[in-house]
Amino acid sequence: MIRDLPALERAMDRRALMRMAAAAGVGAALSARLARAAAAPETATRVRALVERWVGPGRFPGIVASLGLPGREAEYIARGSEGFTDADPVTPDSLFRIYSMTKPVTAMAAMQLVARGKMALDQPVHEVLPAFRDMLVQDTYDGSITALHPASGPITMRHLMTHTSGLGYTIVQEGPIRQLMQDRGLVPGQVTRMKAPGLDWGTPVKGLDRFADRLSQVPLVADPGTRWSYSMGLDLMGRVIEVVTGTPFDRHLHESLFVPAGMTSTWFRVPAAEAHRLTVNYGALGQVLVPIDEAPTSVYLDEPAFLFGGSGLVSTPRDYDRFLRLLAQMGTIGGVRVFDESAVRAGTSDLLPPGAAMPAHMGASGFGAGGRVGKGAEAGIYGWSGAAGTVGMVDMTRGIRSQIFAQFMPPDALDLLPQFQSALKADVLALLETR
Structure with missing residues (x-):
């Protein structure tokens, strides 16, 4: 042990x-x-x-x-x-x-879809994943998850690929937003089968579709396009690619x-x-x-x-x-x-x-x-x-x-x-x- x-x-x-x-x-x-x-x-x-x-x-x-x-x-x-x-x-x-x-x-695969006209770089994500239409944002970065305001604009494909979407990441965030993401299975990846402090990132939600749906229900940590903050944007892009192409x-x-x-x-x-x-x-x-x-x-x-x-x-x-x-x-x-x-x-x-x-x-x-x-x-x-x-x-x-x-x-x-x-x-x- x-x-x-x-x-x-x-x-x-x-x-x-x-x-x-x-x-x-x-x-x-x-x-x-x-x-x-x-x-x-x-x-x-x-x-x-x-x-x-x-x-x-x-x-x-x-x-x-x-x-x-x-x-x-x-x-x-x-x-x-x-x-x-x-x-x-x-x-x-x-x-x-x-x-x-x-x-x-993941991002270069998405750029190829942009090049082929399957989606656009500045296209709102909610046009592909409607659950992301009306996002709420923390009033204070990593602050309260109840003091929120409507996002100043939509999340775009550009934002997902450049970590400017405002989506959080449990390896970056602190406080209640991090705990909320972990509780909902929005974890950054897998490391080990061991259950030990620092190694157990939580149990991930099953299914890329369910991951995307749950992520849409979590407040953003910043308004889209305003701040570079390492995020789950490329994980969500995987789901965008699935929907756009009709292929897993x-x-x-x-x-x-x-x-x-x-x-x-x-x-x-x-x-x-x-x-x-x-x-x-x-x-x-x-x-x-x-x-x-x-x-x-x-x-x-x-x-x-x-x-x-x-x-x-x-x-x-x-x-x-x-x-x-x-x-x-x-x-x-x-x-x-x-x-x-x-x-x-x-x-x-x-x-x-x-x-x-x-x-x-x-x-x-x-x-x-x-x-x-x-x-x-x-x-x-x-x-x-x-x-x-x-x-x-x-x-x-x-x-x-x-x-x-x-x-x-x-x-x-x-x-x-x-x-x-x-x-x-x-x-x-x-x-x-x-x-």
């Missing part, structure tokens, strides 16, 4: 995820020499050293990192095993819980994205036959990693209560690189067009409504379809991170993809991800300076 667990709800707390989302940017110092750099036999010596330094007794059982340059398959760096008691080597095809890296997947959300992703993009190992539920590829997830108790979700008994072997469009996917480094490469190549991969170019260009640009600025601790940035959009020195960089130590980013200007996959919560408990950011920048800049 795990004793004296600290608040592992920190695993997805309001600032931890935000800080990790800014990791792995490669800056604007790159040049046209990148094309010549693609011929280099090895492009990530510092990242390689970082991974080797962090894998082993007293560190992590296994880590996978990758760097992909234009016109070239990603270079993968995989060290260690899928768990401290799992001897299978970790590989680019090992399965990882990617948590909030699900959000860009998971099947729509499978048929419209995963199959044509060659993403063969991305699921909301890990098939039993593939469980041997699933890594172990750990809770960080100080410097000690304690297993909280092991492959043979993982909660991800069960059908989820509802399809978490904001946090529910399990994927592999190879699969997620294909998603990033699809974006870098403006919607095509392997000669197949998966997304319209307009969907990719819009989705990876700053979509924030006027007046809804990013929090200061996120640095110079905007927000696109489910992911942070860099500005200034990081202009053109789009991506997001996951609650269990994963990061995926793409430089849309130069076609570079970068990733790191570990499994530990909370993701800021150790210095792995900030060190990865520094090593990655140094690798890319050194590569260009010598060619």
Whole structure:
């Protein structure tokens, strides 16, 4: 039994995820020499050293990192095993819980529907889900749930994809609004079968339709379009996609994205036959990693209560690189067009409504379809991170993809991800300076 667990709800707390989302940017110092750099036999010596330094007794059982340059398959760096008691080597095809890296997947699928005219970016959500027509808003953010006022305007599809809808999130909210959401099964995702402080997020409502209906009955924490506040907007977008397409959300992703993009190992539920590829997830108790979700008994072997469009996917480094490469190549991969170019260009640009600025601790940035959009020195960089130590980013200007996959919560408990950011920048800049 795990004793004296600290608040592992920190695993997805309001600032931890935000800080990790800014990791792995490669800056604007790159040049046209990148094309010549693609011929280099090895492009990530510092990242390689970082991974080797962090894998082993007293560190992590296994880590996978990758760097992909234009016109070239990603270079993968995989060290260690899928768990401290799992001897299978970790590989680019090992399965990882990617948590909030699900959000860009859901949002880009929505942007494709926008590009095809199935819905509009500034379309009110209530035109698809009528229960969201007359929303009430807390007079004070995270304050009373009875002191309310009518929303100043409708929630739009843009708002859902940019966390400006005013919808709450139990990993962010505090006070009675958080308790109300938990009581109604509006929980952020699944972590473990364990019942222990900090690990039990509550029992989720069953069914994406029931989730949406219950969410419509909860007050908003801010008027739509006025504030960036991390939310369940992408979970609700999953239900929007179902209604717009007339197809279950998971099947729509499978048929419209995963199959044509060659993403063969991305699921909301890990098939039993593939469980041997699933890594172990750990809770960080100080410097000690304690297993909280092991492959043979993982909660991800069960059908989820509802399809978490904001946090529910399990994927592999190879699969997620294909998603990033699809974006870098403006919607095509392997000669197949998966997304319209307009969907990719819009989705990876700053979509924030006027007046809804990013929090200061996120640095110079905007927000696109489910992911942070860099500005200034990081202009053109789009991506997001996951609650269990994963990061995926793409430089849309130069076609570079970068990733790191570990499994530990909370993701800021150790210095792995900030060190990865520094090593990655140094690798890319050194590569260009010598060619």
